[in-house]
Amino acid sequence: MIEYYSMKEITILSGKGGTGKTSVTAAFASIAEHAIFCDGDVDAPDLHLILAPEIKETHPFPGGRKASINPELCTDCGLCRDYCRFDAIHQDISGRYYIHPVQCEGCRLCERICPVGAISSEQSMNNFWFVSDTRFGKLVHANMQAGEENSGKLVTTVRNHARELAKAEGYRFIITDGPPGIGCPAIASITGSKAVLMIVEPTRSGMHDAIRLAELVKGFNIPIFSIINKYDVNEEVAAEIESWLHSDNIILLGKIPFNEVVVKAMIEKKSVIEFDPDSELSYILRSSWTKLVSELENGQ
Amino acid sequence: MPFKIAIASGKGGTGKTTFAVNLFRYLSQSMPGKVQLVDCDVEEPNDHIFFPEAQFEKLEKVYRLVPEIDQSKCTYCRKCVEYCEFNAIVVIPTVRFAEVNSSLCHSCGACIVACEDDAINEKPEEIGTIRRGFLPSGGRISGGTLKIGSSMQTMMIRELKKAVSGEAPITIFDAPPGTSCPVVAAIADADLIILVSEPTPFGMYDLKLSIDLLRELRKPFGVLINKSGLGTDELHNYLLNQGIELIGSIPFSRAYAGMYASGNLFNDIPEEVAFAFSEILHKLHDRILQHEGDHHSER
Numbered sequence: 001m002i003e004y005y006s007m008k009e010i011t012i013l014s015g016k017g018g019t020g021k022t023s024v025t026a027a028f029a030s031i032a033e034h035a036i037f038c039d040g041d042v043d044a045p046d047l048h049l050i051l052a053p054e055i056k057e058t059h060p061f062p063g064g065r066k067a068s069i070n071p072e073l074c075t076d077c078g079l080c081r082d083y084c085r086f087d088a089i090h091q092d093i094s095g096r097y098y099i100h101p102v103q104c105e106g107c108r109l110c111e112r113i114c115p116v117g118a119i120s121s122e123q124s125m126n127n128f129w130f131v132s133d134t135r136f137g138k139l140v141h142a143n144m145q146a147g148e149e150n151s152g153k154l155v156t157t158v159r160n161h162a163r164e165l166a167k168a169e170g171y172r173f174i175i176t177d178g179p180p181g182i183g184c185p186a187i188a189s190i191t192g193s194k195a196v197l198m199i200v201e202p203t204r205s206g207m208h209d210a211i212r213l214a215e216l217v218k219g220f221n222i223p224i225f226s227i228i229n230k231y232d233v234n235e236e237v238a239a240e241i242e243s244w245l246h247s248d249n250i251i252l253l254g255k256i257p258f259n260e261v262v263v264k265a266m267i268e269k270k271s272v273i274e275f276d277p278d279s280e281l282s283y284i285l286r287s288s289w290t291k292l293v294s295e296l297e298n299g300q
Numbered sequence: 301m302p303f304k305i306a307i308a309s310g311k312g313g314t315g316k317t318t319f320a321v322n323l324f325r326y327l328s329q330s331m332p333g334k335v336q337l338v339d340c341d342v343e344e345p346n347d348h349i350f351f352p353e354a355q356f357e358k359l360e361k362v363y364r365l366v367p368e369i370d371q372s373k374c375t376y377c378r379k380c381v382e383y384c385e386f387n388a389i390v391v392i393p394t395v396r397f398a399e400v401n402s403s404l405c406h407s408c409g410a411c412i413v414a415c416e417d418d419a420i421n422e423k424p425e426e427i428g429t430i431r432r433g434f435l436p437s438g439g440r441i442s443g444g445t446l447k448i449g450s451s452m453q454t455m456m457i458r459e460l461k462k463a464v465s466g467e468a469p470i471t472i473f474d475a476p477p478g479t480s481c482p483v484v485a486a487i488a489d490a491d492l493i494i495l496v497s498e499p500t501p502f503g504m505y506d507l508k509l510s511i512d513l514l515r516e517l518r519k520p521f522g523v524l525i526n527k528s529g530l531g532t533d534e535l536h537n538y539l540l541n542q543g544i545e546l547i548g549s550i551p552f553s554r555a556y557a558g559m560y561a562s563g564n565l566f567n568d569i570p571e572e573v574a575f576a577f578s579e580i581l582h583k584l585h586d587r588i589l590q591h592e593g594d595h596h597s598e599r
Contacts, residue, residue: 017311017312018477043477044311044312046505046506049502103485109383109413146479146516147484151478180312181476183450187449204349205346205560208349233561258557263530267501267532
């Protein structure tokens, strides 16, 4: 029987980049049962490097529009530049106007106001999202063209599809490897999630960024859990983070020591748990997952 | 002739900030009063953490314009809906409903042009703040902080860059991670981009994405390998095969990672790290001088 009402979506975030989101996601992927996975970092996705997906479905994702000026029709009146709020329209050395495609926001205002109809726009069709099989279950992921400005929408598309699949096939968990930062892609990866797991590193920057992330997540009224990664790189800062987590009622699932085994596992395209199942790291990761699951089930 | 260097990387946590603040500190001592550091990671700005001695001025608020529909003038013609490329406006004539969803609005101004009834006015909405400061040694340091919950990070970066442009002949931009629009905004006008990478599979994959972006933008760039020794030689070989300039390598040091953690990057630097830094910083310093020289001789 399908009990999708109990399906849990967990988004793994950090604020600061490079704290270990993908390594933790991959470790959870290798132990979570009845789970489907999402790579919500469409800018610089890495989860597939461990999960080795076999792509089953490819879908185009319509990106933003990009405007361009037809030089044969353009009279160099400059009206488009005055209207463009994104400073995307420039003059070349001979005074001719052109639109810088990566600066163009795709609002089409220039196209609409051009008195001689010299501007047209085209939708970028170079973005794709995929449904793949992996040795741990299904992965929904994406490939975004560099410089694209629609990454939040693409994250939403990927997550919506994972949710549909999870409902249709009765999965218990959706685990999303999120993007760094707290802007539009991070917001898109939190919206609709049941919980956020924050991977914090014991650095001043890591703590500063985690505090900003926690404040963002609080606006969504969902529980936040945390793991302190590489905690022994600076135990003093780690202790400070622990006391902040405590005072903010953020449950600490585990503290992972720094260990080069994480990089070694990555090189072998394996999760830490697959690579070295008996290591201290694997033990902590397994117990963190068990704690997270029990917290989520009790919190229901 | 101004010179702008951007420090970027596809993957987060490779050492952009560590390198940017070291470069800034070095150049602001060797070229006093001529250098500024601009923290363009407005989602998670960290550069200021490493300069507790910096004096900051009052924060400046940054606003964007969000349209509002004046229902006393609106004729529910839906022309604004037709013009809005971001589906941010809902108008239902039968129930006389017209509203802008500000979270979808990009503040492009198209709806204002569309409206023939003068029913749309723009109201300012805060998207973040800019802080400007300076070090006792004279270097200028500034950065933006995106308001939590705002998704206008790209506009915030653009406004920050406008606000500080021309404040110093040499500018260092510390870019956010990734390869999408905020990164483009941070690096668009740079004369040289330094991609900071790490020799791990994740680091290398994301570096290739960044290289694709910079090649598309036709930007001059070089690669700095940070945490060298942590992974494999594959990255080094890749750069050689591709003919990409290697700016230098900084060895991985557990001790230096601990120093970064506490917010102290400049005192008691482990010898091997200090040596690698000084070589790279000298090289960049010379390159900037050469750039200035080239432009002087052109006159």
